[in-house]
Amino acid sequence: MRCYKRARAGRPPVDKELDRYAQPDGHGQYGILDDDGQTVLCHECGRRYRSLGAHVFRAHGTTADEYKAAHGLARSRGLASSALREALAARSAQQVGTPAWKRFEAARDPQAAADARTFPPSPAEARRAQVETATLNSRRARRPVVRTCPECGVQWCPLPGGYTRTTCRAPECVRAHAAEATRARARRQEEAIRPLTDDERESLRRLTGSDLMALVRRLLDEGMRQRTLAGAAGISEAGLSRFLSGHRVPGTDRSRPAPTATI
Ligand SMILES: [Zn+2]
Ligand SMILES: [Zn+2]
Ligand SMILES: [Zn+2]
Known part of the structure; x- marks a missing residue:
């Protein structure tokens, strides 16, 4: 990967994500989904919803993945408030004792609920943790920011002035992503009326x-x-x-x- 070449050449890894972490981003902060427990804040319009997935598509013509990428949120992270997530988890808990059921149980205790609410870190959060670790360890412990193609999952390291697309370079991925954007635009146009x-x-x-x-x-x-x-x-x-x-x-x-x- 290119980052290792950079490291060998003595240049620092790309810290764009880190620099933007918690910076003002629309109505919220980059890399942070503002969850008050009941609702989450939309970076685009500042309104609060129980979940943003359907909202950002309907109101802003953006898919959930595009929204997460634009605002520095982990792809694996849901866009639902913790209350909604817990309700959904409880509903899907077929039997007592499953992890989802335990989270539901834990939700009755505020501290346990907070623990149960722990999400996988966003790319920016993960990057910050990496840098903190790297500072404690050697320079060689530094790990690069890695981007993941939303279409095929291939990972690469973006460089300043380098390849800045959302997808990898594979023509199928570029095409699939463009088609998705076109559909989103058409949808947005329909809904503006x-x-x-x-x-x-x-x-x-x-x-x-x-x-x-x-x-x-x-x-x-x-x-x-x-x-x-x-x-x-x-x-x-x-x-x-x-x-x-x-x-x-x-x-x-x-x-x-x-x-x-x-x-
Ligand atoms: Zn690399
Ligand atoms: Zn919105
Ligand atoms: Zn790809």
């Missing part, structure tokens, strides 16, 4: 001619997608295009199923 109201849905189904035209144009102006509106109106997207360009007027009896009824 409010859903249709029941009244609008009903009107899209019932109206025709200039009334329908006016409503569709207004909703398109609001940023809604033609596909969504066509689905709600019970016509095809192509049909809606023809209507908008003045080539076709949908009848009042439209029975096409609405594929985007959940939007």
Whole structure:
């Protein structure tokens, strides 16, 4: 690994993660998931949730792994509050005596609960512990910051000005990660737009001619997608295009199923 070459060349290992640890990062601190027991703080928006996994995807278009990577949290660490984790662990404890059950039991005693709440260290925490150990031991005890490819698990040591991607260099990993980012972006875009109201849905189904035209144009102006509106109106997207360009007027009896009824 490159870090060992650096060590042999007498250069220090990369301490970017360490430098950022506990520094202000969005609404929180880098490398730290602020867990008050009941809720955890979202670095992105400063709101508190019982768990961030679904929230960061819905609200910020970021997968849990991307969120953890961006804020210096260990990939193995969950994004749920300790209360939720314990509740889930208790629920999954099939029988008394399993580790999850013991944690649930321990949760009745505050100190034991604190112990049960111990998470695997974040990369930054782990790095800090490594540096402390290394200071006590010899220089050779120093270990590098290692990055892990979220797609394949390959590890490497990032260097300043070197390869800074989230994934390893394997084309499949780069492609898979880009595809995920694209999906997340599309999702974010969908969610930036409010859903249709029941009244609008009903009107899209019932109206025709200039009334329908006016409503569709207004909703398109609001940023809604033609596909969504066509689905709600019970016509095809192509049909809606023809209507908008003045080539076709949908009848009042439209029975096409609405594929985007959940939007
Ligand atoms: Zn290395
Ligand atoms: Zn948020
Ligand atoms: Zn990879």
